Amino acid sequence: MKINRKNLLYHEIIGLEVCIIKHLDPSLEGKCGRIFYETKNTIVLETDKDKLKILKKGAVLEFRVDSEKIIILGDELIGRPEDRAKNILK
Template identity: 30%
Template sequence: MITSQNIFYHELIGLDTSIVQSSNNQLVGLSGKILDETKSMFFIQTVTGVKMIPKNYSTWQFHIDGMPVSVNGNTIMKRSYERMGVKA
């Protein structure tokens, strides 16, 4: 079960997210569902199509159990299996 304390160790694909802070002001407010991720990018399904957004330089917000959880993109700059501690 994903909680605000362990979100860093979980799969993020399928979660709804939004960018609440970014060094690129054009990204602030972008929201959608995470379709895929690489070490440094999220592929987000937005209302205008799929966007490839770098993880770093932004603060991402997820809603876990109805509560907003903000995550600095630099802390999740790993592949999903690396965050989970699993070797590929």
């Protein structure tokens, strides 16, 4: 199944390219990289230089899937990744 805006929340996001458009911590804005790891409340972003632990709450994230840009609020991603996948069945 191709990832799009409607189903991104139910997919595995580790490995996807993402840029932080807006965040409660302004120093993180504009950072881009690949999602390396995800927990209930955070994502670890691997950039060219380092790995950044980023809170999902208060973030606006731009995912790059194929040639499409998908903007998601970090608050929509809060929760365990496996629980988000289970919600698709409900």
